[in-house]
Amino acid sequence: MFTVVIADDHSLLLEGLTQALDGIPDITVVGTAKDGKELLELVAGAKPDVMLVDIEMPRLSGISALARMEDAPPAIVVTMHTSDEQRRKAEAAGAVGFLSKSTPLPDLAAAIRAAARGEDLMDVTNLAAVLDEHRDPVLDAGAASLTGRERELLSLLASGMSRTEDLAETLFISQKTVKNHLASIYEKLAITDRAQAAVEAIRLGLHRGGPD
Amino acid sequence: MFTVVIADDHSLLLEGLTQALDGIPDITVVGTAKDGKELLELVAGAKPDVMLVDIEMPRLSGISALARMEDAPPAIVVTMHTSDEQRRKAEAAGAVGFLSKSTPLPDLAAAIRAAARGEDLMDVTNLAAVLDEHRDPVLDAGAASLTGRERELLSLLASGMSRTEDLAETLFISQKTVKNHLASIYEKLAITDRAQAAVEAIRLGLHRGGPD
DNA sequence: CCCAAAATGGGTCGCCCGCCCTATGGTTGG
DNA sequence: CCAACCATAGGGCGGGCGACCCATTTTGGG
Numbered sequence: 001m002f003t004v005v006i007a008d009d010h011s012l013l014l015e016g017l018t019q020a021l022d023g024i025p026d027i028t029v030v031g032t033a034k035d036g037k038e039l040l041e042l043v044a045g046a047k048p049d050v051m052l053v054d055i056e057m058p059r060l061s062g063i064s065a066l067a068r069m070e071d072a073p074p075a076i077v078v079t080m081h082t083s084d085e086q087r088r089k090a091e092a093a094g095a096v097g098f099l100s101k102s103t104p105l106p107d108l109a110a111a112i113r114a115a116a117r118g119e120d121l122m123d124v125t126n127l128a129a130v131l132d133e134h135r136d137p138v139l140d141a142g143a144a145s146l147t148g149r150e151r152e153l154l155s156l157l158a159s160g161m162s163r164t165e166d167l168a169e170t171l172f173i174s175q176k177t178v179k180n181h182l183a184s185i186y187e188k189l190a191i192t193d194r195a196q197a198a199v200e201a202i203r204l205g206l207h208r209g210g211p212d
Numbered sequence: 213m214f215t216v217v218i219a220d221d222h223s224l225l226l227e228g229l230t231q232a233l234d235g236i237p238d239i240t241v242v243g244t245a246k247d248g249k250e251l252l253e254l255v256a257g258a259k260p261d262v263m264l265v266d267i268e269m270p271r272l273s274g275i276s277a278l279a280r281m282e283d284a285p286p287a288i289v290v291t292m293h294t295s296d297e298q299r300r301k302a303e304a305a306g307a308v309g310f311l312s313k314s315t316p317l318p319d320l321a322a323a324i325r326a327a328a329r330g331e332d333l334m335d336v337t338n339l340a341a342v343l344d345e346h347r348d349p350v351l352d353a354g355a356a357s358l359t360g361r362e363r364e365l366l367s368l369l370a371s372g373m374s375r376t377e378d379l380a381e382t383l384f385i386s387q388k389t390v391k392n393h394l395a396s397i398y399e400k401l402a403i404t405d406r407a408q409a410a411v412e413a414i415r416l417g418l419h420r421g422g423p424d
Numbered sequence: 425c426c427c428a429a430a431a432t433g434g435g436t437c438g439c440c441c442g443c444c445c446t447a448t449g450g451t452t453g454g
Numbered sequence: 455c456c457a458a459c460c461a462t463a464g465g466g467c468g469g470g471c472g473a474c475c476c477a478t479t480t481t482g483g484g
Contacts, residue, residue: 010292010313012320016228023231080222080292101222108224147460162407164440176463183443193442193470194407195374202414359430376470389432395472396430405472430481441470451460 001026002116002138005042007033007062008054008078013101017052024109025204026138036060043072049116051075052108053095055086066093074115078103087122097121110134142188143204150188153181154201162194213238214328214350217254219245219274220266220290225313229264236321237416238350248272255284261328263287264320265307267298278305286327290320299334309333322346354400355416362400365393366413374406 004027008014011034018029030046033039035057043051053062053075063086066075076097077090087098096115099108111121113134124130146154149171156167168175186192189200201207216239220226223246230241242258245251247269255263265274265287275298278287288309289302299310308327311320323333325346336342358366361383368379380387398404401412413419 010225011316012229012232012290012313013222013225015317016230016232017224018228019232019235020224020228020230078224101224104223105227149461157407158411160403160408160411162405173461174463176465177461179441179443180463181461182441186442191372193374195369195405195410196372198407198410199370199372199414202411361431385431386433388434391471392432395474398472426484428481428483430479432477432479434476434478436475437473439470439472441468443467443469445465447463449460449462452458454455454457 001028002050002112003028003030003046003048004050004052004112005029005031005033005039005046005048006052007036007039007042007057007065008052009034009057010054013054020105021109021112023205024137025143027109027112034058036062036065039065040068043069048073050112052078052112055079055090063089063093066090066095069094074118076108076111076115076121078108091122095122106135107131109137113138139204142190143200145188146185150181150185151206153178154185154197154204155206157194157198158201158207160198162198213240214262214324215240215242215258215260216262216264216324217241217243217245217251217258217260218264219248219251219254219269219277220264221246221269222266225266232317233321233324235417236349237355239321239324246270248274248277251277252280255281260285262324264290264324267291267302275301275305278302278307281306286330288320288323288327288333290315303334307334318347319343321349325350351416354402355412357400358397362393362397363418365390366397366409366416367418369406369410370413370419374410 004021006014006017006029014032018032021027021029030048031042033042037060051073053066055062055077062077074096075094076099077095078099078101079086080101082100090098097111099111110131114121114130119130121127121130152171153167156170161167164175164178167178182194185197191197191200216233218226218229218241226244230244233239233241242260243254245254249272263285265278267274267289274289286308287306288311289307290311290313291298292313294312302310309323311323322343326333326342331342333339333342364383365379368382373379376387376390379390394406397409403409403412
């Protein structure tokens with residue numbers, strides 16, 4: 001599980017991105033800041049694995065805030081205008097990554113995992129290849145071993161279908177097979193019933209179809 | 213339930229805001245666009261209640277896209293730099309609202325509800341007062357009539373606590389009272405068991421404490 | 425001050441759910 | 455080629471859960 005703090009003065013991006021990243025099963029946002037000074041306090045308190053930092057912020061810019069930190073977690077600068085000039089400043093301030101706000105969310109997630117593991121995302125000529133290596137969410141052992149059919153079942157549970165009969169008819173299998181799959185799910189996720197399964201399914205992002 | 217489309221060329225804002233708004237029980241994002249042309253196609257297809265439109269976008273700006281539409285849903289322009297000049301252009305293009313990207317998420321939600329109901333958010337001197345009138349999410353009759361204790365129970369369910377005994381001990385009441393509360397919840401939300409209750413609880417945003 | 429709603433608690437009953445054991449055919453990778 | 459795994463399916467059993475009945479006390483708004 002990777003912990004992240006986000007610093008950005010635009011509330012909509014800040015709160016939106018927080019929600020989006022929290023929706024990724026192996027990433028948690030542990031704090032947010034609206035300017036550089038808040039970021040300094042935040043990082044001093046909760047020690048996150050990675051920082052996401054915007055450049056333009058009131059009171060103290062992201063670049064300046066980074067430059068003031070010692071012994072700080074790896075920082076990814078997320079900015080709107082990706083000029084070489086700003087890239088150079090970000091690198092000088094100690095950032096390990098430099099991404100546009102037009103970066104797709106999965107790429108950002110991969111960048112967070114890469115940065116948390118000590119990768120340098122600045123000097124890379126083929127950034128895409130590095131990101132691809134960290135594209136898969138790091139799930140706990142149980143969730144990673146779920147089979148296709150088990151994920152389908154969880155997806156249905158997450159959409160509010162709970163009765164064995166309905167699940168069986170939807171998947172065109174017998175009620176007994178549904179119960180067998182559920183038992184496997186309970187064991188893998190260390191839970192005991194379909195209410196907990198529904199919660200886990202949503203946490204794992206298995207609602208809304210999922211990867212089919 | 214208010215349906216919304218969002219147009220913004222910054223993926224992180226677009227995907228983040230989508231997640232955040234979908235997390236609000238009475239708001240659903242039915243489509244997103246990365247430029248003005250996509251927005252035109254999108255609005256022609258799915259008819260949303262409200263459009264959220266950024267100004268600076270490739271191919272076709274938000275302002276230009278709005279100006280080309282006829283018979284379009286109310287549009288709220290969401291921009292980074294709130295100059296009077298851009299505000300004037302937005303109004304001329306037919307926007308009913310003009311908000312900064314620094315607007316807090318609850319304010320944006322209130323603005324969406326207000327716009328969907330035909331309010332004009334441009335000419336208002338006391339915007340805050342208008343937003344306050346639309347601050348409460350419009351819940352379906354069932355969810356709105358939930359009592360405090362029932363919300364507490366749902367919150368626990370959403371956090372993965374499903375056994376009657378655990379719920380009873382956590383709330384310091386008898387197991388029978390837990391079952392009575394659950395029965396009330398089932399009736400109000402038109403559901404039948406605690407798996408569905410957990411799904412609904414999360415959808416209603418009752419996980420993470422909720423309004424205490 | 426009163427009445428309605430909320431919160432608490434009890435009983436019963438039948439069914440479904442979770443748990444344990446077994447089994448078979450298909451696919452795949454070592 | 456065989457072991458491992460997946461998907462499929464059945465039986466039995468006990469207990470928890472949902473449905474329907476009820477009662478008492480507290481709380482709060484009109």
